[in-house]
Amino acid sequence: MDDFFAARSQMALSLGFHIIFACIGMIMPFFMAFSHYKYLKSQKEHYRKLTVAWSKGVAIFFVTGAVSGTMLSFELGLLWPQFMLHAGPIFGMPFSLEGTAFFIEAIAIGFFLYGWGKFNPWFHWWTGVVVGVSGLLSGILVVAANGWMNSPSGFDYIDGEFLNVDPIAAMFNDAWFTQSLHMTLAAFVATGFAVAGIHALLLLKGKNQELHWTAVKIALAFGAIAAILQPVSGDISAKDVATRQPAKLAAMEAHFHTEKAAPLVIGGWPNEKKQTVSYAIRIPGGLSFLAHGDTNAEVTGLDQFPEENRPPVLITHIAFQLMVGIGMLLLVVGIIGIFGLWKKKAYLQSKWFLTLLVMMTPLGFVAVEAGWVVTEVGRQPWIIYEVMKTRDGLTPMRGIVYSFWVYAFVYLSLCAIVTVLLIRQVRQLDKKEHNLPTYP
Known part of the structure; x- marks a missing residue:
């Protein structure tokens, strides 16, 4: 493993772990706030217990997200x-605002965790909303x-120099909206279905039916709505990439040759040397329509x-x-779930649907x-697209x-610790707790 590959592998490992911690940390506060709102309106005990349980999960992922993000x-x-020498002064503004x-x-999150019985109930609820909104803005x-x-x-790139820097224009670049929209919806989808699946598993095991069924409904509603909206975001992103990064789109679709009425390739195994794709399904004109609407x-x-x-075509495709x-797949399951929640269908509590959610x-x-x-791979070999190549940004x-091995150990340890903590929290959900935080 040479230094260049080791550096890229370390960043891939770090991002791979952090993105999971960050997604859950961004989205779980909204589930927590919704459950808290239902408790304040109904005063039903299972909403309070669910809110407290989810707030502990939020705290765990906040800490791990902070550690992995700092690394x-x-x-x-x-x-x-x-x-960073060249990019730092240009795109430093979103990072500084992210810190804020x-x-x-x-x-x-400190106010919310320790505010039970100390704040007005609705102000306390509002601090939970702030946790979610600020976390989402951070992402x-x-x-x-x-x-x-x-x-x-x-900026202007003249003779190898970055001149006339405008950090506002850099922050609101042509890709920020499409990427942010797609990533935000993806975080809601992933977290929503993960939380719904965990509580569905506990329902199948015959655990606290009222609490876990409430959790499934809340998480499934958020995740399913986001899954239904995600294809719209994906279409916007695809058209944007076709304009800004045609090489990335070509790699995504294993599209080796420029042509009109380009087919949409579904599946398949690209061969970069022969510039062919084996075992693929092709829809005539599909790629042209998705990329350019024609x-x-x-x-x-x-x-x-x-x-x-x-x-690299194979990995990207x-x-x-x-x-x-x-x-x-999640879109289909989301439609089934939303229809069931809307029409109050009994199949949502059936063994087959709960098993499907677990899967x-x-x-x-x-x-x-x-x-x-x-x-990231689709942008290669550029670290700054068409300005600086990734290899040129590497440390000497x-x-x-x-x-790389030290960071791998740290992240694997973090993952193990988080898993143990979450398993403990899940097991405590079905225990009778007499000292749950509440309001006087």
Whole structure:
């Protein structure tokens, strides 16, 4: 493993873990706040117990997200100093604002966790809402910074120098909205189905029926609505990528040759040397329509780019197919769930549907990981698209492979600790607790 591969692997590992912690930390506060709202309106005990239980989960993921996010910020400077030397002054604003959002979230979560019986009930509820909103803003701001790497703006690049920096234009780059929308919906989908699946499993085991059924309904509603909206976001993103990063789109679709009425490739195994795709289903004109809204439009292929500037096709294509396939599956399950909640259908509590939800538990996060592979690998070989190549941003420091193994140990340890804590919290859900926090 050379230093370049080790550095990229370390960033991939760190992002892979952090994105799960961050997604759950962003979305769970909304579930918690909704359950809290229902408790304040109905005074039903199971809503209070569910709110307290979910708030403990929020605290766990807030801490782990903060730790893993801090490690990532150090990695940017340590592994990619040449990148940060030029990029830091340009896209530093969303990172600084993200820090502000994080501080607000930290204050609000402290108020919520320790505010039971000390604040007015509705003010206490509002602090929980602030936790969710500030966490979501934090995520959007980080994605805006990543969007700048895909669509660099807010500066002039003249003779290798970054001049006339405009941090506002850099933050509101052409990619920030589409990426933020897609990532936010993905976080709701992944977290919603994961939480619904965990509580569905506890229902199948005959645990506290009222509490877990309430949890399934709340999480499923959030996750299903986001899953139904996600294809719209995906279409917006695809059209945007077709305009800004045609090489990435070509890699996503394993589209080797520029042509009109380009077919949409479903599945398949790309061969980059032969520039063919085996075992694929092709829909005539499908790619042209999705990319440009016209079945006869010309779609740029990889043949229009120098070989050294082409993204890895196999990884990008497989990850993209995996993301879309899981998204479609969750969309179908979401429609079934929303219809059942709307019409109050008994099948929602049937063994087959609860089992289906359990099977969906990890899939949303698999799709999130696949989506980030598409975003990052599909941009290669650029760290700043068409401005700086990834290799040029690497540190000259040697021995990065040792850093990779240390970070791998830390993240695996974090994952193990979080898993143990969550299992303990889940087991405590069905115990009778007489000292639950409440209002006088």
